[in-house]
Amino acid sequence: MLRRRSILDQHQLTEREQKSFQLLELLRQRGAMTRTELSQGTGFNVVTVSNYINQFIKSGLVSERGYDISTGGRKPVLVELNAKSGYVIGIDLGQRDVLKDHTISVITDLQGKIVHRMVRPRTMDSLEQILKGSHEIVEELLASSPVDPSKIFGVGIGLPGIIDERAGTVRNASRFSVRTNFVSYRDQLESKFSMPMLMGNDATLAGYGELCLGLNRPIQNMVYCYSDIGMGLILNGHIYWGSGGSAGEAGVFVSSDEDYLTWVKGPVFCRPSSGDLGLIETAKKLVREGHPSTIGELAKDNPDSIDLELVVKAAQGHDPLARELIEHSAVQLGIRIADLVNLLNPEIIILGGGIERAGSLMLEPVWRSVKKYAFEEPGSLVDVLPAQLGENAVALGAACWVIREVFVQS
DSSP, X not given: OOOOOOGGGTTOOOHHHHHHHHHHHHHHHHOSEEHHHHHHHHOOOHHHHHHHHHHHHHHTSEEEEEEOOOSSSSOOEEEEEOGGGOEEEEEEOOOTTSTTOEEEEEEXXXXXXXXXXXXXXXXXXXXXXXXXXHHHHHHHHHHHOSSOXXXXXXXXXXXXXXXXXXXXXXXXXXXXXXXXXXXXXXXXXXXXXXXXXXEEEHHHHHHHHIIIIIOSSOOSSEEEEETTSOEEEEETXXXXXXXXXXXXXXXXXXXXXXXXXXXXXXXXXXXXXXTTTTHHHHHHHHHHTTOOOHHHHHTTTOGGGOOXXXXXXXXXXXXHHHHHHHHHHHHHHHHHHHHHHHHHOOSEEEEETTGGGGTHHHHHHHHHHHHHHSOHHHHTTXXXXXXXXXXXXXXXXXXXXXXXXXXXXX
């Protein structure tokens, strides 16, 4: 049975755990391979590979599938991940302070392919109430799923907020939020459903989902920007949770109104972040002030209905104000990213959380700012790419996290 481990111990793998993960992850990524190809792909000798693969076959995680083309002598046997040997659940609880948000739950096979998906609207309850009701989400998901519950290894849940794994608390990032103890709810869920519940920050898990399912090449160092409200960090091939589980929160904490007024006039990388880069509130303000724009027309003269999708639609229709708003927000984000490029020297920066829907209107000025403000050495190595998983990113990332633990513990 899969066991839950602290997120702070995720990178501390034994030699056996590391080899198990590398072999199974390679099969997940590439499909059917021979033992020789697995040896070449991992650097392990063929005898070691064969010993591990034989054990995986006995447990049902791997199966043999015919023969590869022979280059002389006996035809080599192909082995592949038995993706339907088990399933995992990934849940995105949604951003607590975002109107019209929803929870997204998925069940995937061990390949990360969705076999069942459920979307439910989420109220603006406190984070504690959302956690308290999470058992209903799991119950409904299992009840409507075609998958045998006994074949589900575990559940991954993306929490919206700042995590302290040592204290077992999570706190929404707003200034006046309170800490919620997530451990008690996690223990209740594990007891009720008899499977491990892995809980981590949503932006971090979204980044891991993009790493596993959104990229077409292996990456060791990556930063995922969850809009402008958080970041997922992949360092040396592992999720970087930090010392307490809260790594990836960009910007500074402002404890009073006086501090807030001081910081918002300061450098862009110190400003409090918002889910839409502040773009929507600015658009609403300008429309209310009577600035000519198709944004108002698309909103049917109701500024409160303006959202990112509407501004992007106006910009794609060559509306000057909409394009200027996106350009300004993208440049500001690019400056923050340039700071991270200098600090972490990643291979990839991925833009997600919804802002990627603006396409080149957002990507081009971000890229331009990174090239302008990052040092030449790290700036010349980094690519800036749009996220590929859309609104499923957190749920799929949480599922991939559980799959990782299945592979590690096999």
